[in-house]
Amino acid sequence: MSLEILVNVAPGETRVAQVENASLQEVYLQRDSRRGVAGNIYMGRVQRVLPGMQAAFIEIGLARTAFLHASDIVRQHGEDTIEAPGIQQLLADGDNVLVQVVKEPIGSKGARLTTELSIPSRFLVLMPHNEQVAVSARIEDTDERERLIEVVTRLKTQMEMPGGFIVRTVGEGAEPHALAADMRFLARLWESINEQARTAQPATLVHGDLPLVTRMIRDLLSPAVERIRIDDAEAWQETVDFARRFVPEMVERIERYTGAAPIFDLFGVEDEIERALQSTVPLKSGGSLVIEQTEAMTTVDVNTAGFVGSRNLDETILRTNLEAAQTLARQLRLRNLGGLIIVDFIDMTLEADRQQVLRMLEKALAQDSARSTIYPISPLGLVEMTRKRTRDSLEHQLCETCPSCGGRGSVKTPETVCHEIFRDILRSARQFEAREILLLASPDVVAVLLDEQAEALAELSATIDRPIRLQAESLYQQANFDVVLM
Template sequence: MDRSIIINVKTREKRYAVIENGKVSAIRIRQPGDAAKVGNIYLGKVADVKPGINAAFIDIGGIRHGYLHISRLPAFVNSKNSNPTISAYLSPGQTVMVQVKKDETGQKGPLLTGIIELSGEQIVYLPEGKYTAVSKKADDADRNKWRNRVRKALEPQEGIIVRTAAIHAGGDGWRDELKCLRLRYKCLLEKAAQLKAPAVLHEKSTVEAEIFRELVRLKSGTVIVDDAEALARLKALLAGRPELDWSFELYSGKQNIFTRYRIDRTLEEALKRVVWLENGAYLVIDETEALTIIDVNTGKYTGTTDQAETVLKTNLLAAKEIGRQLKLRDYGGIILVDFIDMQCDEQRAQVRAVLEKELENDEKQTRITGFTELGILQMTRKKTRKSLPEALLSVCPVCGGSGKIESPETLAFRLERELWEAPYADYEAVLIECTQDVKDCFCGETDVHLKRLENLLGMKLIFHITRDPHPFYAIRQFGTAAGLAAKGKDPN
């Protein structure tokens, strides 16, 4: 498989893109002040305790307090209390070591855990996790063997996750990592004892760390970087990893590297609501606070045979593109897909199989739960950070993020009501600034409504047309007709 990673780190905004078989499969962008915090460890201070939801809000130094549920406290995990409350473990002002599980999104603060995870190449160490797991990529026999093996090396309160790399490597390399990770945790405890909360104990997420994970996941290909120092650091990260076959190139062209490799075009398309498929059908993608909704439409595609075959072909094509868009845009959480109605379970199974295949090599854990009675496909994808659109786009100040604004008709009728309430008896004329579409709706054909209202109000209405992409109006000034006519455009 042809793979490459294009890296743009010369400027303050850090970007990289993964290309597989000639198509961009992922774009990741990190802006200053918006770095991912997943994996970071903090000494936090309990800001508030909520017994009603068995959770606490923790100040870790950010704009929003983090959310910590009782089920993510080591003391609760190791307790035999069958009916505990959060108040039994935490109180306001108390300090607590926490790790970020999910970045803040929208109006929600970061999701926190008190069960710290320290990652190595072969294992993940949980100092107080009391949990043992083995990579699901191993068969059941190997997984049982590894569970029994690692448990013997753990203290009662400790936990461990055995990675696929440990299974492939064999041997006792994981034991050496366990010793190193135990020492790292001891250092974190010592550091926490010396600091005042809130404070950062460990920062994990960096762009180069993310790229390294991609290098390990994809195994081989070409890395093209526009910065010599970053190139040298990435080469150093691969030292001693002969199983990874990557070639490196330094890009020194004047054109931005994303533009040179046509990634900017893909990025622009990844921010659009509508995604066109190659047969003329299209997807409509809406991301909300609670979930992501994808609607499949036949569009211009009508097929050449019967309707059922047209529907199936469109849904199969859509399933493949949906898998790509989920990875490209990095959507997470609950995802609902409204495929075009299919009449039999066999066709639904075909569509599901295509989507599952497209997500086979996804870096994020995904779970497809199946179709509902209404024919909606339900799935989840692990969410650890903002999606690409959420990170790059801001809420429209006009529509407030709804995607809808008031129509010219609505504003024209509101203007009429305001004029009825205005002190028109004291003035000869009024100057109104508005867009052309609002004026047209207000005045009507051949200015029939304008003339009627002027007669009823006994006042001349003078309009000044302004250019604005959104329908708009404002009552600017009352005065004489002659004085205001010079400031506006008299329609008569």
């Protein structure tokens, strides 16, 4: 497996692309005008407690108030009651509370918060309010899991470290001295956060996560990464300095990119991002995926399109569905689609084929850092799945609602607009006196009025007994028009 990380730094925007076997897998984006807040720690102030929802709205200084559920509030040490206390016993309006953002604001929803703070480093995550030692589920080797738990537990006791620790996936194979260095760093950082929290004003940032480039190096860098190429001298130097401190063995793999072509032209990254904003994804076999993102869920439809196979229909359908499962897993990562996802694979008559497609989908999603849950194929032939959503999708980050269709995904045809115009002219002529009617409309609509609808327009003019003058306005959208009484 060939794995590279490409970093593009431009004024006001930084992008990181993860490329595997010359194929774009994930894109991370940070803009100065809208920096991410996940992982940030704030001194929040309780704005409103909602007993019916067992939650509270917390002011942390963002555009929208954030949301804190009772289940995300740390219980007091030593509390052993079976029944969890209600939100009213935990918080009151006006209280100050130290919170961390676990989910970015998405759409109209504010950020999701927790008081169970987690502070990551290279190999470990410090949980200041939890004494447990655990290992990432993505480290599957039983012997290695036991070794890591033993080493971290022993170091925690010897160094008298507060809190609990989770060994991250990149911690697999880490030596004790490296884990100890991480623990010392996290202890110093937590002490600094505590000190700042004691004097922090409500609704202010106490501790911010790392900038995108160094954060991606921390989270994505592993022995599997062959090299990191960065097209900005300052960002390259900062990354090298960060790597020397935490992963000195990887410094030689960090390169300053000075090629003539833009760095995202390598491996066709720029084109891949553009295609990821389209709803239709072509398959090599000739079939396609149609991906539609809505507020409630994401739907995926698998089509055979031009692929007819070489043997029989069942084989054609199975091959298309297997390819679709692999492509879908990559598209979910690339587009960062989360929440409820409904996949309509092509109907399969054999149970063995259905199970093979599900196994392929599970295998393809195994490398995804976001946790997914896949359910069996329903009686209607649909696969329901969920994927953890922690930030906006690529489309929501790069696009906005179409001003012409208002987000419906379609616009009225020129013919439809013509008939609306006829009704509006007739209504206005009956209500008001005028010598003539001036119609302002888009060039496409005016062209239809002068061609296919010319007879209808003449008939309308005779009906209202007034001339109708047309004026094409290039700045008008197709559905826009104005009827002016002269």
